[in-house]
Amino acid sequence: MATDNRPLSPHLQIYKPQLTSVLSIVHRGTGVFLTIGAFFLTCWLLALADGPELFARLQAHLTSWYGQILVYAFVFSLYFHLCNGIRHLFWDVGLGLDIDVVYKTGYTVVAASVIFTLLTLCLAAGGMA
């Protein structure tokens, strides 16, 4: 049918990256990454339910340098998706849609997710909240 040959639009590569579009795609990206995290949580809980041996083996990987990078990538993604998700919920009720407010809340979301991630890192390293 003719519908198969219709031109595709919009062509993403002709647009200059902007905060609005970048945060939108990062929201999706972190969402997909956190879905992988959800499956990791299932594995972690299954290992815990299985017993101390399997749990210790998994925990050894998670506390290694590559495990910690993965864990904090999940932590950052979670904070970003959480903060930006709240921004989306405000948009859904019609608040904060003016372009200057969109930019302000956008920068706030980026700053908040970085600060919360660093705070979590410090609290976890300190051993106690």
Next chain:
Amino acid sequence: MSLSTPLAKARGLGSAKSGTHHWIAQRLTAIALIPLCIWFVFSLVSMTELNYQMAIDWIQSPLSAIFLLLFIIAMFHHAQLGMQVVIEDYIDCKVIKITGLVLLKLVSFFAALAAATAVLKIYLGP
């Protein structure tokens, strides 16, 4: 030759009439996940050391078990709703798209149930 009228052709099969439900479910789970995510991260961070016994003790407290179950249900429901949209948006090939959607729904349900079963096993104890 098709016997359908031009109007019927233009209309196609029409709306699936389920878009609003998807939209509302995604927002509802998002709202539920705000306190649940904060609780989850805070619980893990506030443990002095994340060892086997600490993790078991944590899940054996009734409140933790209930919150963890709520977290698992809301998270997997929210995740599969979001992944569904991503697959629908970016995968062009109909066969891969539908296979992906079916796998997503089934695997998400399986993983959620597996996680919930693990929590219940730990909560109910040996």
